[in-house]
Amino acid sequence: MTTKPLKLRELAKGEDRFTHGHRMCAGCGAPIVVKQVLMATDYPIIASNATGCLEVSSCIQQYTAWKIPWMHSAFENAAATISGIEAMYRSLVKQGKIEDKEVKFIAFGGDGGTYDIGFQSLSGAMERGHDMLYICYDNGAYMNTGIQRSSATPFGANTTTCPAGDVIPGKLQHRKDLTRIMAAHGIPYVAQASPANWRDMMKKVQKAFEIKGPKFMNVISPCNRGWRSKTNDAIALSKLAVETCYWPLFEIENGVTRVTVKPK
Amino acid sequence: MSKKFWEELPQGSVVLEAGSSAEFKTGGWRSMRPKWIEENCIQCLFCWMYCPDMSVKVNAEGKREEFDFDFCKGCGICALECPGKKGNKAIVMEEEGK
Numbered sequence: 001m002t003t004k005p006l007k008l009r010e011l012a013k014g015e016d017r018f019t020h021g022h023r024m025c026a027g028c029g030a031p032i033v034v035k036q037v038l039m040a041t042d043y044p045i046i047a048s049n050a051t052g053c054l055e056v057s058s059c060i061q062q063y064t065a066w067k068i069p070w071m072h073s074a075f076e077n078a079a080a081t082i083s084g085i086e087a088m089y090r091s092l093v094k095q096g097k098i099e100d101k102e103v104k105f106i107a108f109g110g111d112g113g114t115y116d117i118g119f120q121s122l123s124g125a126m127e128r129g130h131d132m133l134y135i136c137y138d139n140g141a142y143m144n145t146g147i148q149r150s151s152a153t154p155f156g157a158n159t160t161t162c163p164a165g166d167v168i169p170g171k172l173q174h175r176k177d178l179t180r181i182m183a184a185h186g187i188p189y190v191a192q193a194s195p196a197n198w199r200d201m202m203k204k205v206q207k208a209f210e211i212k213g214p215k216f217m218n219v220i221s222p223c224n225r226g227w228r229s230k231t232n233d234a235i236a237l238s239k240l241a242v243e244t245c246y247w248p249l250f251e252i253e254n255g256v257t258r259v260t261v262k263p264k
Numbered sequence: 265m266s267k268k269f270w271e272e273l274p275q276g277s278v279v280l281e282a283g284s285s286a287e288f289k290t291g292g293w294r295s296m297r298p299k300w301i302e303e304n305c306i307q308c309l310f311c312w313m314y315c316p317d318m319s320v321k322v323n324a325e326g327k328r329e330e331f332d333f334d335f336c337k338g339c340g341i342c343a344l345e346c347p348g349k350k351g352n353k354a355i356v357m358e359e360e361g362k
Contacts (some may be wrong), residue, residue: 006314008308008309008310008313008326009307009309009314009326010326011313012309012312012326013322013324013326016318018318019283019285019286019318020286020290020315020317020319020332020334020335021285021286021287021288021289021290021335022285022290023290024316026293026294026317026337026339027316027337027339027340027341028316028339029316030316031316031317031318032314032315032316035316036313055307058285059279060285061277062268062279062281062284063279063284063285063287063288064279064282064284064285064329065283066282067282067283068282077354122301131277132290155331160298163316185350195314198313198314205307228326230340230342231338231339231341231343232340232343232344232357233341233344234316234339234341235314235341235344235345236345238343240286254298
């Protein structure tokens, strides 16, 4: 399959595979991330989703915002679920029971479901070498349950379980560098992206889909409720995160690191 | 979509219709309303790309049209990201109901 041209006018003619009517907060970064990921390619996609804001607000009872086969799994096993789906698909194709339509597999997880709770299943799926892409939208804390610290929360951040005040100045520990931990698994493709740099992000998704094997992408996704910012600055903040080198945009392809966007 | 009792739901509460959330209108959440000023619009489509609610309509030629107020939650990302023409924004936020 040829890769899609990344021109806004051409992309805008296509159909959204993540549709409106979902119940994420106004100005949330996660739907922008999901929409850009699904827009980047024309391949049929099957997704699994770890519990988190994205999962609970995109599929409530009989309303689903997804136009792709989508499976909700528990907090800890989005990667295990998608690797099971992928293994079953491969097996059915091999048995000749279904036709191979070059289906691509994605797992979405928040930073709580990826850095902390879902880490064992993610690490296992990467080690087993399933042909899948794991996308972590990192908003830096457990926003869904009321802004508790996670291991993605940056040093000094104020959350409800490490409140900044007279006793402590905020979170006392440094955040875990998950992108590098995933790269240490020796998987073929690891990248970090930001929704403000949409072309860079979609290029990375396209690249990931052309590579066979486990892939991991870490995407920053501002949360105005948790970061105590305004509803309109999700894109402005993810742009700032890149420009200030808090969130460097790089990719690690077969062990070779390349910075894709150099801030001025 | 009317409320269903548990006997009428599909097994495992599987949702069989793709994108059925389009029947759930989120426009009522809005307290600020984006206003599109067509003469300042340069058709860059950043508003369309950055809208978290897929509420910027684009026609078959790839040109921007009016907002979809059934779903727009009024977050204001489009207004902040709008480059506008000669310093004049093509999207401004107004208080809802004024």
